[in-house]
Amino acid sequence: MFFRRHDTIAARVFHCNTSDDVYQGMFIPKGSCVLANLAAMLQDEAVYPEPDTLNPDRFALGADGSECGPDPARSAFGFGRRICPGRFFAGDTIWLTVANILHLFRLEKKVDSTGNIVEPRVTWSTGLVSVPSFFDCDITPRLAGAESLIPGLE
Incomplete structure (x- = not known):
């Protein structure tokens, strides 16, 4: 392959x-x-x-x-x-980051004006580093004041 x-x-x-x-x-x-x-x-x-x-x-x-x-x-x-040598630190950092995001926010598919779920369409770039395209989603706080914990979201 x-x-x-x-x-x-x-x-x-x-x-x-x-x-x-x-x-x-x-x-x-x-x-x-x-x-x-x-x-x-x-x-x-x-x-x-x-x-x-x-x-x-x-x-x-x-x-x-x-x-x-x-x-x-x-x-x-x-x-x-x-x-x-940093693989354990990287894994722990990713785990803590994702756990905190999921604790504080709901990540859901976008809903259109008629209430239908919009399936994200992700494409990938080509080249030395491949990155996914941007797509719309809804990120809502689970707790009051959660957005104040992330600079720039207030």
């Missing part, structure tokens, strides 16, 4: 083999530059069914507290000796 249009960052970091290796029957000599195809890894339908569908349940914990599926962050933050 090659890069899909909606890869966040199409540029990857090359790694060099420190010893001879064989991968799926292909010989890779020591010193070869190897480029991991993260798009294929993170969108592999055998690992992540329907990878283009938003399905948070695929990352839910089982009844015994174990992970139900593979953690995509394991490959998104690199491999081996070059794995990102």
Whole structure:
């Protein structure tokens, strides 16, 4: 599988083999530059069914507290000796940010003047960094004064 249009960052970091290796029957000599195809890894339908569908349940914990599926962050933050040392800080920061937003605000699909839900149509840019297009949604405070906690919303 090659890069899909909606890869966040199409540029990857090359790694060099420190010893001879064989991968799926292909010989890779020591010193070869190897480029991991993260798009294929993170969108592999055998690992992540329907990878283009938003399905948070695929990352839910089982009844015994174990992970139900593979953690995509394991490959998104690199491999081996070059794995990102800030991956745990990044994960915790994202979790705290999303938890606070969801605690303070309702995020809902836009409703038109007749009361019908407007399905967002998201497109992706192309280039070195791919970003989603803007789309309308309704963000309403869950608590009185919640908007005053974010500068610029007052």
